[in-house]
Amino acid sequence: MGGGLKDARILVDALRDPTRTAALEPEGWTALIACARAEQLVGTLAERVAGLPMPPRAAELLEAARRSADTGRTAALWEAACAARALAPAGLTPILLKGTAYVAAGLKAGVGRSIGDLDILVPRDRIDQAEQALLGAGWEWVKPDPYDDEYYRRWMHELPPLIHRERDRMIDVHHTVLPLTARITPDAAAMIADAEPVGGGLAVLAPADMICHAVAHLFADGDLAGGLRNLWDIRCLIDEFGTDGLAARAARHGLGRELARAVRLADALYGSGTDLTLVDRWYVRRLLARDGWGRATRPVTRLAFYIRSHWLRMPPLMLARHLLTKWRKGGPGPG
Amino acid sequence: MRHAHHLRIGPVGFRIGSDWRAPIDAVADLYRDYPAPADGVADYTVRLFAARPWRRWMRPAITLGGDYLLPDAVPMPLAWGVLAAEMAMNLQLALGERRYLLLHASSVERDGRAVLMTGVSGAGKSTLAALLMTRGWRLMGDEFALLDPESGAVHAFPRLISLKNESVGVVQAAVPDARFGPLLTGTPKGDLRHLVPDARAIAMAAAPATPAVLLFPSFGYAAAERPVPPSEAFVRLTQASTNYTALGERGFDALTRLVQRVPARAIDYPDTATAVAQVEAAWAAA
Structure with a gap:
């Protein structure tokens, strides 16, 4: 296998069945590692293939990735502890989301995972208190743009991002799961009510809600950037928690269709395989749009998912106004 | 990618891909x-590409890419291909x-003992x-020293030496027979030539070598x-390290x-002859 691999199948195959890497030539390892880095999955890959025969240099790079994920885990837990300390005087127990939640709860999904920002969930009626407590403890606004700030506050499911002035780490304070303008409206209050403490003044979502949140994050929000990692999270969570009561819970959150799709795609890419619908195949095409040089490929598919992400997020007229404002400011397009 | 080259600098292997032949x-x-990457596996991938397909031919401009990148990298002219590759390789190390x-x-380095020289851009590190390379020292690198947290040794990263502005002439006069890259004029760092x-x-x-003395040179002052x-x-080196924070406790x-x-x-120097004498004396005394 050379470096000119057309899509991220090489990465998905290695995660699903690590022994398949035995067939890789050195160029194949270079491609695999480049692809895994681009998809933020190199720490996960390193954990999966640890101990298997491979070129010594590949082992060295992956060991460094493992160690780096370990350092990242310590930093993420420290950041969560700092947030808990800042919010405790206001009587708030932050509910950890995504990567930090997985490592705090000691879940398989957290093993080797790269963790960026700290994501927490607090009740919507307490959001102002949470904001004040964080501002008082050294967090500051990231977005100076008044349009962006106003946009977040009116329409989004989270506060505008805050960054800590000493530790340089971002925090996203969510008060619900999806943007307020989204067509799907998961029951955040139910999620908060059923959250489980993990010690240290912190909590995580109950298992089924954790899966639903990951599913919402993957399919109902965003353009599937980082989708392979999010789908890996879901695969690990389902593997660990099972599916008892999951469909009912997803239905309650309006995420039944998305959960079913996540299960099919996780089976197809990371499991023993399953039948896919035509639309599923389009998702797979997007998820695998990365070549052996780590390049983003399939620009038309990517653009389609980028447009879709906005379509899901807001009604048409609002979308038009938003894109016009962003375009005037020379704002972002699909990356 | 269409054109590619593999190489190893010190312990670090690179795979460089490009949309154009010239930079490669x-x-x-x-x-x-230089040798090929260890075991045939590149530590880092670097990409020199056209941000839009037509930019391959129409007013071609190189965008930097790779395993690790900074957002908003400014594209550069095709004639600066070597500089683009160098910057992209540096970026992989700095970030990854x-x-x-x-x-x-x-x-x-001399006798297995290394002198490390750090300072702001323009302090004279590369020059x-x-x-010193022309005076019998083994050059380990002009940009990065790689400190091994386990052994305490430094590893070399002898990439092309990046000479800027006046130092191009100074070094050319000292080693007229050495191999140089093309003179690049008008770069963000001024005139630039690789040695x-x-x-x-x-x-x-x-x-690798054992660190023997740490110098903070400043050019343009009385000796x-x-x-x-x-x-x-310690504080100055935390600022001079791109991955100190990322290494956590090990760092x-x-x-x-x-x-x-x-x-x-700290050594202040008015001219390079003075600085060379200061460095050699500091190494001998350490």
């Missing part, structure tokens, strides 16, 4: 004596390296390293010297050990 040819020529603590320093390290630097690139206490050296341990074991001196 230039890199392959200047790095022709987790085995070694990266010190933004030039280094030279001094290049001149290929000598055969010894390339042959010994895999050999002066003062010892730098470990506390100050802290590596750096405290370095500043406690290795003497540090």
Whole structure:
């Protein structure tokens, strides 16, 4: 296998069945590692293939990735502890989301995972208190743009991002799961009510809600950037928690269709395989749009998912106004 | 990608891909004596590409890419292909390296003992390293010294030496027969020319050395010297390291050990002859 691999199948195959890497030539390892880095999955890959025969240099790079994920885990837990300390005087127990939640709860999904920002969930009626407590403890606004700030506050499911002035780490304070303008409206209050403490003044979502949140994050929000990692999270969570009561819970959150799709795609890419619908195949095409040089490929598919992400997020007229404002400011397009 | 070259600088292997032939040819020529990546596996991938397909031919501009990148990289003219490749390789180390603590320093070695020279851009790191190379020192690198947290040794990273503005003429006069890349004018750092390290630097690139003395040179002042206490050296090196924070406790341990074991001196110099004498004296005294 050379470096000119057309899509991220090489990465998905290695995660699903690590022994398949035995067939890789050195160029194949270079491609695999480049692809895994681009998809933020190199720490996960390193954990999966640890101990298997491979070129010594590949082992060295992956060991460094493992160690780096370990350092990242310590930093993420420290950041969560700092947030808990800042919010405790206001009587708030932050509910950890995504990567930090997985490592705090000691879940398989957290093993080797790269963790960026700290994501927490607090009740919507307490959001102002949470904001004040964080501002008082050294967090500051990231977005100076008044349009962006106003946009977040009116329409989004989270506060505008805050960054800590000493530790340089971002925090996203969510008060619900999806943007307020989204067509799907998961029951955040139910999620908060059923959250489980993990010690240290912190909590995580109950298992089924954790899966639903990951599913919402993957399919109902965003353009599937980082989708392979999010789908890996879901695969690990389902593997660990099972599916008892999951469909009912997803239905309650309006995420039944998305959960079913996540299960099919996780089976197809990371499991023993399953039948896919035509639309599923389009998702797979997007998820695998990365070549052996780590390049983003399939620009038309990517653009389609980028447009879709906005379509899901807001009604048409609002979308038009938003894109016009962003375009005037020379704002972002699909990356 | 359409055109590619693989090479190893010190312990670090690179795979460089490009949409154009010219940058790859230039890199392959200047790095022709360098080995291939260890075990055939590149530590980092670098990409030189056209941000839009037509930019391959129409007013071609190189965008930098790779495993690790900074957002909003400004594209550069195709004629600066070597500079683009160098910047992209540096960026991989600066952002992605987790085995070694990266010190933004030039280094030279004699008898297995290394001098590390760090300072702001314009302090003369590259110029001094290049001149010391012509005086019997083994060049370890003009940009990064790779500190091994476990052993405390520094590993070499003898990439092409990046000479800027006046130092181009100074070094050309000192080594007229050395191999140089094309003179690039009007870059963000002014006029720039790459110098290929000598055969010894390339042959010994895999050999680490023990740090012997840490210098903080400043160009443009009357000759002066003062010892730098470990506390100050520590703080200055945290600022001169691109991955100190990312290494966490390992980075802290590596750096405290370095500043406690290795003497540090600040040297002010008015001209390169003075600086070379100061460096050699500091190494001999350490």
